[in-house]
Amino acid sequence: MANSEYEQLARAAASQGGSNEPSEREREMEEVRQQNLDRFLSKEARSRLQVIKMVKASQARQVEDAILQMVRMGQIRSQVSEKQLLDILEGLRESKAKEEVKIIYNRKGFDESDDEEYDL
Numbered sequence: 001m002a003n004s005e006y007e008q009l010a011r012a013a014a015s016q017g018g019s020n021e022p023s024e025r026e027r028e029m030e031e032v033r034q035q036n037l038d039r040f041l042s043k044e045a046r047s048r049l050q051v052i053k054m055v056k057a058s059q060a061r062q063v064e065d066a067i068l069q070m071v072r073m074g075q076i077r078s079q080v081s082e083k084q085l086l087d088i089l090e091g092l093r094e095s096k097a098k099e100e101v102k103i104i105y106n107r108k109g110f111d112e113s114d115d116e117e118y119d120l
Contacts, residue, residue: 037064040071044082052089062092 022030041049053060066088070076080088 033064033068036068036071040067040076040078040080041085042079042081045080045085048082048085059089059092063089066092 037049038046049060049063052063063085067076067080067085070088
């Protein structure tokens with residue numbers, strides 16, 4: 001690598017702060033996301049989602065994604081209650097259970113002709 005390429009990489013790292021902090025655009029998008037969730041979640045549903053987020057953040061994120069997708073598709077027009085939130089969570093669990101891979105072993109059955117081959 002030429003010296004100028006190192007300088008460019010160093011400048012790029014310095015402009016990003018050299019850390020894993022989210023960019024301004026990512027922060028704005030997350031803020032809009034939270035505003036939309038606040039608009040469509042009841043107080044009870046919001047507190048339930050916070051509890052889920054403390055236990056398993058990835059699952060809470062999936063629920064949030066599902067709610068926002070349903071809002072975009074017009075399936076949700078009013079606030080989501082705690083019961084509806086639990087129904088969405090259960091639906092995600094069921095769909096995940098269907099996606100799990102099941103391995104089935106097909107064992108070769110014992111055949112009497114096998115005895116004859118080995119003269120048992």
